[in-house]
Amino acid sequence: MQMIEMSGRLARLEAANLANRDDADLWRWFCRMYEENRLRWCASGYGWLVSVDHRHLATEVDFDAAIRNARQRFESGRRQTPKARREAHQVTNVVISIGVGRVKAQAK
Template sequence: MDLAKPIRQSAANAANAEDADIWRWFADLVEERRIRWCFANGSWLVSIDNRHVATDENFDHAIRTARRRSPRGDEKANRNF
């Protein structure tokens, strides 16, 4: 019996839930027109509410960093980070 299989499945489920939460957050900000991003000089720059919050060569990393640094007033934005 492979004991690692349930551990791997649990880790995959947690990662999927985290990804879904981040992208729901992103979609909400897009809908509210509060987030902006652009690619310049090889990096993604992300701003929320006209405040620069992240720069990274990888879009996914830039969005995750923006989430952690979000100036959003409610706790939902930073609950898991």
């Protein structure tokens, strides 16, 4: 039992070290791009929009996720397609109140 417990602790420690290293790499990339004036971000009604070299790469509700996705797309050479951007932020159910009645619309 003690060997399994030690193995579990070691696995958690290794996972934490890997996560810390990945985070450090991400924020070093962020700082380098920012210092070179290559990185831009802004908050919008859709979430955080992130661009690198004047190319929109990510839109996410969470700032951290937007930066991570932008870096991943930047390094892979991929951009988020307009269709994927629309689908990520599409509202599926909308209730609109008009006067005393209600209209329920289903997004396609």
